[in-house]
Amino acid sequence: MYQDPNEFTDCSYDELFYTYYSGWVEDICAEYKFMQQYxxxxxxxxxxxxxxxxxxxxxxxxxxxxxxxxxxxxxxIVINGTEVKLSDFETKGATTD
Known part of the structure; x- marks a missing residue:
């Protein structure tokens, strides 16, 4: 059911717009945790x-x-004296050439 859409697309936007969830689920989970907490x-x-x-x-x-x-x-960022490194919420992310 989860076919990799990059197999049948070929454009420079592949890294920005794709539906294959495994490419972005870790990033969005990290961002969600940051937003919920801070x-x-x-x-x-x-x-x-x-x-x-x-x-x-x-x-x-x-x-x-x-x-x-x-x-x-x-x-x-420092919130009321508590330091939060944004890299703690960073995952591999997209890369561009």
């Missing part, structure tokens, strides 16, 4: 303060007092 609790909150510390560092304070600091250079 983003969902803030969906009903508003951003009360936003600061651009420098080119790679940002700080947001939410209406419930949650402080989120994003370090784009090192791919990590």
């Amino acid at each position: 983003v969902l609790p803030l969906t009903d909150e508003t951003i009360e303060d936003f600061q651009c510390i420098d080119r790679y560092n940002y700080k947001s304070t939410f209406s419930d007092g949650t402080v989120v600091e994003a370090d784009l250079q090192n791919l990590k």
Whole structure:
């Protein structure tokens, strides 16, 4: 039932758009866990303060007092003092040539 669609397609978008679930199920599970744990609790909150510390560092304070600091250079966020490395939620991902 799960035929690999890449066997009968040949285009440059194969890595971005495909239905064969084994190619993306690990990625989406990792993203879901991240969203459930860190983003969902803030969906009903508003951003009360936003600061651009420098080119790679940002700080947001939410209406419930949650402080989120994003370090784009090192791919990590700090939520109320707890460091979360985004690479912990990373899987193999798509590759492009």
